[in-house]
């Protein structure tokens with residue numbers, strides 16, 4: 304099963320990092336604004352078979368958005384993301400939503416608050432009311448720490464397959480590569496032993 308997912312929200316909220324985190328497990332530290340849209344597939348194994356999300360990761364910065372409406376056509380679902388350290392990114396949510404619904408009125412939408420790992424949180428949980436008015440699902444997450452980062456996909460899977468029992472079967476939280484830990488596992492004793500072990504004939 305494949306579904307078209309559009310990922311929207313202001314520039315810098317973390318849309319591309321979110322998709323990359325799911326695809327490679329890596330957390331992208333550097334911010335490079337998306338131009339137009341990047342399309343890539345994020346897949347999950349579920350108790351009801353595989354599910355593939357064709358993700359349209361759309362540019363958030365005005366100057367790079369390009370043909371926005373074109374990206375929204377025939378979308379099955381959407382993630383509209385904001386950044387809890389940016390009030391502006393939350394304020395813009397209604398505009399992203401309105402533009403999307405105009406093109407694809409039946410799309411399943413999840414509102415996501417990203418970067419909850421930050422101490423400089425500006426938008427508190429109680430300030431977030433938009434989803435209630437429109438009866439939308441809402442998650443707080445962090446692409447950096449991976450907290451809740453699979454939740455939006457799991458909710459959409461349940462919703463698109465119209466089955467509340469759908470859940471992801473494989474562990475999908477990829478551990479971020481941690482250089483320090485890799486160094487720690489460099490054990491001198493093990494290394495020397497390996498060095499002194501003769502190679503097989």
Ligand SMILES: Nc1nc2c(ncn2[C@@H]2O[C@H](COP(=O)(O)OP(=O)(O)OP(=O)(O)O)[C@@H](O)[C@H]2O)c(=O)[nH]1
Pocket residue numbers: 312313314315316317318319320321330331332333334335336337338361362363364417418419420421444445446447448
């Ligand atoms: N602290 C923290 N930083 C994050 C998180 N997610 C993304 N970032 C950072 O936010 C910055 C912007 O991320 P992008 O994913 O490129 O933003 P984008 O939404 O794709 O931006 P546009 O392509 O311009 O629309 C990067 O420096 C990321 O490292 C998170 O959960 N926590």
Ligand SMILES: [Mg+2]
Pocket residue numbers: 318319320335336337360361362363
């Ligand atoms: Mg991007």
